[in-house]
Amino acid sequence: MEALKGVRILDMTHVQAGPTCSQLLAWMGADVIKFENPQGDATRGQLRDVPNADSLYFTMLNCNKRSITVNMKSAEGKQVFVDLLKKCDIVMENFGPGVLDRFGFTWEKIHELNPKIVMGSIKGFGSSGPYADFKAYENVAQAMGGAMSTTGVPDGPPFVTGAQIGDSGTGLHLAIGLLAALRQADRTGQGQYVEVAMMDGVMNLCRVKFRDHQRLARQSLAEYSVPTYQGMGEVPRAGNDSGGGQLGNAVHCKPHGANDWLYVVVQEAVWENLAKRIGPEVGVPELATDPRVASIGERRKNQQLVWTLINKFAEKHTKRELMAILNPLDVPCGPIMSTEDLATDEHVRGRDMWVELDHPKRGKWYNVGMPIKLSASPAVITRSPMLGEHTDEVLREVLGYDESKVASLKQAGAFSVPPKKAA
Numbered sequence: 001m002e003a004l005k006g007v008r009i010l011d012m013t014h015v016q017a018g019p020t021c022s023q024l025l026a027w028m029g030a031d032v033i034k035f036e037n038p039q040g041d042a043t044r045g046q047l048r049d050v051p052n053a054d055s056l057y058f059t060m061l062n063c064n065k066r067s068i069t070v071n072m073k074s075a076e077g078k079q080v081f082v083d084l085l086k087k088c089d090i091v092m093e094n095f096g097p098g099v100l101d102r103f104g105f106t107w108e109k110i111h112e113l114n115p116k117i118v119m120g121s122i123k124g125f126g127s128s129g130p131y132a133d134f135k136a137y138e139n140v141a142q143a144m145g146g147a148m149s150t151t152g153v154p155d156g157p158p159f160v161t162g163a164q165i166g167d168s169g170t171g172l173h174l175a176i177g178l179l180a181a182l183r184q185a186d187r188t189g190q191g192q193y194v195e196v197a198m199m200d201g202v203m204n205l206c207r208v209k210f211r212d213h214q215r216l217a218r219q220s221l222a223e224y225s226v227p228t229y230q231g232m233g234e235v236p237r238a239g240n241d242s243g244g245g246q247l248g249n250a251v252h253c254k255p256h257g258a259n260d261w262l263y264v265v266v267q268e269a270v271w272e273n274l275a276k277r278i279g280p281e282v283g284v285p286e287l288a289t290d291p292r293v294a295s296i297g298e299r300r301k302n303q304q305l306v307w308t309l310i311n312k313f314a315e316k317h318t319k320r321e322l323m324a325i326l327n328p329l330d331v332p333c334g335p336i337m338s339t340e341d342l343a344t345d346e347h348v349r350g351r352d353m354w355v356e357l358d359h360p361k362r363g364k365w366y367n368v369g370m371p372i373k374l375s376a377s378p379a380v381i382t383r384s385p386m387l388g389e390h391t392d393e394v395l396r397e398v399l400g401y402d403e404s405k406v407a408s409l410k411q412a413g414a415f416s417v418p419p420k421k422a423a
Helices: 017-025 075-085 109-111 138-145 168-188 200-203 207-215 268-282 297-299 303-314 321-330 339-343 345-350 391-397 403-411
Strands: 008-011 033-034 065-069 090-093 120-122 191-196 247-252 261-267 332-337 354-359 363-368
Touching: 008 017, 017 065, 017 090, 017 120, 017 168, 033 075, 065 120, 065 391, 075 109, 075 363, 090 168, 120 168, 138 200, 168 191, 168 200, 191 200, 200 207, 247 303, 261 268, 261 303, 261 321, 261 363, 268 297, 268 303, 297 303, 321 332, 391 403
Parallel strands: 008 033, 008 090, 033 065, 090 120, 120 191
Antiparallel strands: 247 261, 261 332, 354 363
């Protein structure tokens, strides 16, 4: 049986942060009803690569859901929303500040309509504090949550990460909160409001940088490859340093293309064997006992020498060849893998992390698979819904509307684009 079978979610979220959360819960078996306005989620048409088909931006974040279109600007549409609220365990939204309130649905009102429902809300900066009314996007959250100031090299500009930690990271945080609140509602009969701010989520993912921020009050950071000193204040950007107590960095391999790199972590326990393996080939046969690098303290002080020697050794090998040399020595390492590498990788395919799907308008396409593997209820991934594909189905099966009521609501404009006002 699916882990979340029987849990029904009314998903009003759009773009990336909320849909990341609801897709994950749908993969766990929840019945996710994607509640869209008649124009649909804006990402259906954004970055479109196939004419007149939902974009990959939409399809990759909305699998395993049912789509219903409702015109919330009509009284009839609002009543459909109310009826759905009474039939759902969770309602989710990531509108701008105050949007749902202006429709007349504050958390207090929603809780009154269904005391057991859990409400999940994603905001850029939360509903309190001086930033509460600011708009946020992925990179704004990275900028204000501490990620950008600590990513890059000291003399260069701050960089955003390729991973969507502001949007998708926040969605994952919300999923945890919703499941906890749902468990509590099962015990107490009372739902609650669950809020995750994108800025807060990014700060949580930058936790080790705030560790180092506090360490700087008492000492320099010996493991950093860039200069640090006691009382420095802000944590510097440090390129590809490991961020932990062990030295780590990316080394360039042949044929020295853009992604011909291997990330290597030099643990204290593996140094002797590593040094014995590379030393003779880089002109330092006694590297394992060389006083400049014999201890972890000396290696931290002289890490530029360590990486120069490892890079010199790496020049003769491809990233896969170097990985094959280092793995038997128990050296933690991994090749920098491009999107093309990952899309064709045997390990990735074997773990169902690159999944082929079919779409009535797109044809064959791929989605990144479910990263959480449940032994008794593995995810079965199905395609994203067409706009309003399940409107009639949801009205009948979930709300119990008969054909005459559905026809009457359609006639009243409950599910269609509102007419334009006369000029």
